[in-house]
Amino acid sequence: MEYTTQMDAAKKGIVTKEMEIVAEKENIDVEILRKKIGEGKIVIPANKKHSSLIPEGIGEGLRTKINVNLGISRDCPDVDKELEKVKNAIDMNVEAIMDLSSFGKTEEFRRRLVEASSSMIGTVPVYDAVGFYDKELKDITSEEFLDVVRKHGEDGVDFVTIHAGMNRRTAEVFKKNNRITNIVSRGGSLLYAWMELNNKENPFYEYFDELLDICKKYDMTISLGDALRPGCIEDGTDGPQIEELIVLGELTKRAWRENVQVMIEGPGHIAINEIEANMLLEKKICHGAPFYVLGPIVTDIAPGYDHITSAIGGAIAASSGADFLCYVTPAEHLRLPDLDDMKEGIIASKIAAHVGDIAKGLSGAKEWDLEMSIARQELDWEKMFSLAIDEDKARRYRKESTPEHEDSCTMCGKMCSMRNMNRIMKGKDINILRNDD
Known part of the structure; x- marks a missing residue:
């Protein structure tokens, strides 16, 4: 029997080779795994074109996974230096690497990354659009944004962060709330600016069905980005954040109907006493979809030590239901992390993930x-x-x-x-x- 995605296979009762690998790693019954993939509670991000991938599962009842952010920028465009970080990250057994490149030869770096990596690869296609087309943000068309996603799928990317939850309705809620840090998501701020400059709907929301078709073709998992995540403790768990989360819950169901796997991205800066409530809200509003959190960072006063503030938040988040932690390095808020920063961030996130797994009572x-x-x-x-x-x-x-x-x-x-x-x-x-x- 043929299938298009891991979710499609799971719903049809098919156990894929990726499911078998994940079940063995996690020491769980493959039929339980298959059922949860079919329900959307577990994802296996595995692009059909990523031949070097060793699959991992993310979600309910599995080990908490960690992601490492890498990539070139205008100020630090050295591809080989970033690839050295990639090698070290893989040697440290990270489960995922996100290419956040925003300048220069992004395609070269991305292709070399996918070819070299046995870990899952994620990207944020909107970062790539300006450089890919060599156009100012305002002049990029809706179809061109989608074409960048298509290009990343063709290159073998396993999951893409798409900020589709900030539509015009959500943007109005943002405007009515006086935030200290406004929109701190890089991708979210770019899309908000595009919407304002062109007086148009978010293209990823307006053409979500077309986006699903692209993801279905390559079996790319959509990581629904939190464009309105709080950028400081004061902005945590506010109206714009929750309004966007409601939209993400609606989009999750639309994706599942098309057998596209979904993760939900969560808050950045959250007071420690609000973390558990945020985890519960995501799981309820987004129907049990795996939750991917940045940190959370639990205080704003520790530049140079944000791997620690993040590990504190990450441990509590993981113990409260988060499935996937995005690492934070000591260089957060200050500069592009170097190799030592990356290593410290990885270890801090691994500790947080393990602490969460103990609290969850995970086997082993x-x-x-x-x-x-x-x-x-x-x-x-x-x-x-x-x-x-x-x-x-x-x-x-x-x-x-x-x-x-x-x-x-x-x-x-x-x-x-x-x-x-x-x-x-x-x-x-x-x-x-x-x-x-």
Whole structure:
């Protein structure tokens, strides 16, 4: 039996090879996976043309995944430098990479990225439109916006962020609310400006059916972008954000009717006490579709440390139902991240995702921590290193400060609680001051 997309196959009772791979990775029954894909609660972003992809599932009952943003810009146009980041990100086992390139040879970078990457690839086609056509934003036509999406599909992109929820009705709600940071989504601000300059409807909303046809052809997942996500704590969970979310829920059902897979993108800056409510709202209003969040960033005062503010929010979001975390680096709000920034952002997001998986009671999550606890009790340093989420850093720290006694570290020395409890529990003496073993 033929099928067009993973969702189409799932509805027809077909188990695809991608489903088999994901089910094995997640250690779940493939029929349960297939059913949830058919219901839209899980997606497998897998463009038919992305031959190097190792599929991943995102959604209910699966491990929380993370995404890394990369790409060239006018100020930092070095393709090879960005591809070095790509290699490192893949080596660190990230599940997804988004190409946010906005200048220069975007097509060259995108094609090389798709060819090299076993991870899912996402893009924001509206970023590419100005450079692709070499036109000012106002002069790009609706059909040209759609053609850029078509081009990304042809190039093998697995999911595309489309800011279709900010239609003219939503824009009016935005105008009536006095926001501190207005529209902070880059794609959202470009589309809002285009709508205002041309006095027209958002082309991705107006021609949503045509967009679905493109996505269906390549089996590209639509990540419905949050054009009106809050850009500061003060703007969090306001009218424009919720109005857009309602539209995204409507668009989700339209996409599902055409068997196009959907993710919903969520808030950026949210007070910590509002995160759980935001996760619940998305799942209810968008009918259980997988939720993809940026951060959330839980305070606005920490430039240079936003990987930490984001990890705090991401852990709470994941534990409350978010399925996919977009990493944030220490360079957020300051500059394009370098390789070290990227690595710190990845580790912070991985920690947040794992914390969420423990809270969700996901099979295998807590067992990892149990193994580490046993290794610590046994003072098995090699085992601790092998279990560490960042093995290289753990080894480096240990090496940089060598203890006098191998069964301790330089913080506690022979006062180490693990060392002394092990000795006492075995009926041995404790020798903190003596030099004997």
